[in-house]
Amino acid sequence: MRTLIVSAFISLDGVMEAPGGEEGYRNAGWTFNQVHHDAAAYEIKAREQDEAETVLLGRCSYEAFAPIWPQMTEDFAGYNAMPKYVVSTTLDKKDLVENWGEITILRSVDDVARLKDTEGGPIIVHGSATLGHHLADAGLVDRYHLLVFPLLLGAGKRLFSVADKDATRLSLSEHETYGNGVQKMVYDVAREGS
Template identity: 70%
Template sequence: MRRLIITAFVSLDGVMEGPGGEKGYRNAGWTFNQLPHDDAVYELKEREQAEAGALLLGRRSYEAFAPVWPSMAEEFARYNELPKYVVSSSLRPEDLVDGWGEITILRSLDEVARLKDGDGGPLLVQGSSDLGHSLAEAGLVDRYHLLVFPLLLGAGKQLFPTRNKDVTRLQLIEHETFSNGVQKTILDVSREGS
């Protein structure tokens, strides 16, 4: 069985929207323009690239990454090589970009569950807040890789679903605080009692 990992830059109040400067969000670029840079923060991203078996994306994140990442061969070399799975009910095969490796459209969370039951390295979910919520609510998330920035953004897409649901217990696996106050937090989803 493959581990499904949600990885995110997140503010202390749970906002994950627009960390790299995406247009349309009032605080776009908050990971780069609010704190001093510390290369050590991004070690987790390098480790993720090395360990991942595939990328799992929602349609909007796919459409944001697909035109950019293939041209960033040095920064995203391993991500560009990995198989990609896009969970979407509306994306058509003719909408997929050429030159970004193997890309498969999944139409349901049942297909994600079957993919997860197969062999291979971890499935890494980048961005994709709506997909992340659906995966969490379906009990398909195994781990969270979070880089928590000491910022309160006040509004924006939230990392965790906000609907009324049962408690999800998490176990801290790894934690580190960097010189600029960013915290690396790796948490496993506890399956006790399920």
């Protein structure tokens, strides 16, 4: 079974919306506008490209990334070469960009579970708050790669859902604090019997 990793920039209060400056959110661009840049904090992003074999996105994140990432040939060469899967009930094949390699539309969390059961390396999820909620609630997330920024943003899309469910135990497997106050936290989801 493949490892499914959710990777996110989040504020201390769990907001993940518009970290790079997407329009329509009051605190858009908070990772760059509110916190001093420290390149060391982004080491995990390069490692993710080296280790992952597949990118999984929700529709909104796909629509935000698809016009930009294919043009970023140096920074996102690894991601651009990987097969990409988009979970959406509304996108059609005609809605997909043609310059971003292999892209497959999945229609449900059950389709993601079937993808996890295939052979291959890790599947990485970027952005995709709603998809992340559904994946976590279905017990499909194996690991979280979090860069936690020392900000309280209040309103905004959150990394974790508010579903009334059993507790999920996590095991901290990696942690580092950088000079700008950003913390890298890598958590593995503890499964029964582990």
